[in-house]
Amino acid sequence: MSGEFNLIEKYFVGxxxxxxxxxxxxxxxxxxxxxxxxxxxxxxxxxxxxxTHFLEDADPALVAHKALASNISDLAAMGATPAWVSFxxxxxxxxxxxxxxxxxxxxxxxxxxxxxLIGGDTTKGPLSLTLTVQGLVxxxxxxxxxxxxxxxxxxxxxxxxxSKAGLDVILSAQQEDKPYASELEQRHYLSSPRVLVGQAxxxxxxxxxxxxxxLISDLxxxxxxxxxxxxxxxxxxxxxxELVQFLGSAEQAQQYALSSGEEYELCFTVPEQNLGAIxxxxxxxxxxxxxxxxxxxxxxxxxxxxxxALDWTLSGYDHFN
Amino acid sequence: MSGEFNLIEKYFVGxxxxxxxxxxxxxxxxxxxxxxxxxxxxxxxxxxxxxTHFLEDADPALVAHKALASNISDLAAMGATPAWVSFxxxxxxxxxxxxxxxxxxxxxxxxxxxxxLIGGDTTKGPLSLTLTVQGLVxxxxxxxxxxxxxxxxxxxxxxxxxSKAGLDVILSAQQEDKPYASELEQRHYLSSPRVLVGQAxxxxxxxxxxxxxxLISDLxxxxxxxxxxxxxxxxxxxxxxELVQFLGSAEQAQQYALSSGEEYELCFTVPEQNLGAIxxxxxxxxxxxxxxxxxxxxxxxxxxxxxxALDWTLSGYDHFN
Numbered sequence: 114m115s116g117e118f119n120l121i122e123k124y125f126v127g128x129x130x131x132x133x134x135x136x137x138x139x140x141x142x143x144x145x146x147x148x149x150x151x152x153x154x155x156x157x158x159x160x161x162x163x164x165t166h167f168l169e170d171a172d173p174a175l176v177a178h179k180a181l182a183s184n185i186s187d188l189a190a191m192g193a194t195p196a197w198v199s200f201x202x203x204x205x206x207x208x209x210x211x212x213x214x215x216x217x218x219x220x221x222x223x224x225x226x227x228x229x230l231i232g233g234d235t236t237k238g239p240l241s242l243t244l245t246v247q248g249l250v251x252x253x254x255x256x257x258x259x260x261x262x263x264x265x266x267x268x269x270x271x272x273x274x275x276s277k278a279g280l281d282v283i284l285s286a287q288q289e290d291k292p293y294a295s296e297l298e299q300r301h302y303l304s305s306p307r308v309l310v311g312q313a314x315x316x317x318x319x320x321x322x323x324x325x326x327x328l329i330s331d332l333x334x335x336x337x338x339x340x341x342x343x344x345x346x347x348x349x350x351x352x353x354x355e356l357v358q359f360l361g362s363a364e365q366a367q368q369y370a371l372s373s374g375e376e377y378e379l380c381f382t383v384p385e386q387n388l389g390a391i392x393x394x395x396x397x398x399x400x401x402x403x404x405x406x407x408x409x410x411x412x413x414x415x416x417x418x419x420x421x422a423l424d425w426t427l428s429g430y431d432h433f434n
Numbered sequence: 435m436s437g438e439f440n441l442i443e444k445y446f447v448g449x450x451x452x453x454x455x456x457x458x459x460x461x462x463x464x465x466x467x468x469x470x471x472x473x474x475x476x477x478x479x480x481x482x483x484x485x486t487h488f489l490e491d492a493d494p495a496l497v498a499h500k501a502l503a504s505n506i507s508d509l510a511a512m513g514a515t516p517a518w519v520s521f522x523x524x525x526x527x528x529x530x531x532x533x534x535x536x537x538x539x540x541x542x543x544x545x546x547x548x549x550x551l552i553g554g555d556t557t558k559g560p561l562s563l564t565l566t567v568q569g570l571v572x573x574x575x576x577x578x579x580x581x582x583x584x585x586x587x588x589x590x591x592x593x594x595x596x597s598k599a600g601l602d603v604i605l606s607a608q609q610e611d612k613p614y615a616s617e618l619e620q621r622h623y624l625s626s627p628r629v630l631v632g633q634a635x636x637x638x639x640x641x642x643x644x645x646x647x648x649l650i651s652d653l654x655x656x657x658x659x660x661x662x663x664x665x666x667x668x669x670x671x672x673x674x675x676e677l678v679q680f681l682g683s684a685e686q687a688q689q690y691a692l693s694s695g696e697e698y699e700l701c702f703t704v705p706e707q708n709l710g711a712i713x714x715x716x717x718x719x720x721x722x723x724x725x726x727x728x729x730x731x732x733x734x735x736x737x738x739x740x741x742x743a744l745d746w747t748l749s750g751y752d753h754f755n
Contacts, residue, residue: 136474140659141579142511142644143476145571148469153457155464156552158520158566162559190463199479201522201564231477234564238483243522243555243564245479250466258462323463338461 144231157187163240174218189311193248274369293355342413465552478508484561495539496623514569595690614676663734
């Protein structure tokens, strides 16, 4: 059985082209990177634990994609350009049958976004992964949660709800025979971080967040930090045809869209005067965006369907609840 | 039982003074930090797993110190000035009896080194911690592993071997009655990262590493990266009087000094012409340094006692062996 050093050498070292701003990657006490003048470093850390965030026997290639994509999504939500990632892997024993497809998928996504693995740690213990990604962004323009103002329009990228349906399939064999079950299961793992959208929003959006806990739960982070309220029209929520077929009703698809976590789509707000500019700025990204509501004064939070009030009880995903 | 958000708010947010270079800490998708012109960012990641790196019932205050100190030690080994830390905590359930002393100790050490917690993640799962620390260093002067040259003197800071003896006490109740058992147990947890020494070595030492796997194992990283060999005189190895008393012989203490991991002392090499400058540069640090040998041509590796050859079989600590 190979030891820690061999494992790192074999699977993680020399797999990627060296970025010009990486002075030292693996092989010393620290990595060493350079930051261009005028840019700041955006940093985000996420942990995925087997049994909590993915099943022990989940496809390692899908786990790798999910782990890295969810982290890159945090950079996208700031409008940052991905640059470097540190990766801490804990596993019960060196399992090359697991590691080979994991690394293949990990480096494939990392290369796609030009993000270089600069270091990490491999340890023995229950399977889990912690990634720290770093990106570069102009600090004056970085998308924050605290800039939403009354009257701003609220947008989301892509479709919402598929991830939650995919999780239903993963957790219950009874769901596997429903329409589009396997497509939705794949979508739970294979999100596309909205990096290009985040960059296009710089200077135009007043706030942004990525949808990891669920639309309502994440939007409320923006509302709290911005001291504002919101009005959401559920009839406008973008849901896939596959989700409606899977659930059997458009209303249930809307409910999923409100609460589905781990979507890794962006939710952002746009001031009235930038609405035209947003459309053209996003034209080259090839990502659908949908206006789902408007920012209201603090304390006001309403979810309606074409003006008619709803009264669903929903909450986001909280790892300890 | 409190949820993830309350836990973070209560124990991790607003515990420290904001550094001037931190534009955003907790509360957004990413942290945002600024890097002064001319300096690079040194980054290191370490994971500690309950059952592998510490016992499940270990004092949380000691675990916090060990986790953060071992990470800061990597910055010290590059000569970097500590700046920021991201912290991912996985625990079976929100345990405030564990968290309160953990955070007290964590922030006490962080404040001592002027390092600010800028983000992280809390997740449900088997107890483990992953820290990513970042520091600032002049890239031209940063201490690397590849600069040792034939003839350079080899130094270590502090005493070696105590950490391994402390681990003996932790792992075997039979050791508890030996002399100085409790002092050595404390030292296993309470190392002092050699940050000031690392900074003082900038421009003077030709290479450096921190002793996490064991002196021989870590020195060999320097030798491999620098394409050189070494000669070590074990009679010069700095060992504490407590360690000699605990083990009952000076020779066994020397063996411990060669292989003891998790010491978090520095091992570094100094060219002949800088020997005088090193002594004065380190005078203000208050840390003992000891010359233990000399760099030799590649392929030569000898451990002797005052010129007499030894033949001990020793190896470092490898998490999968």
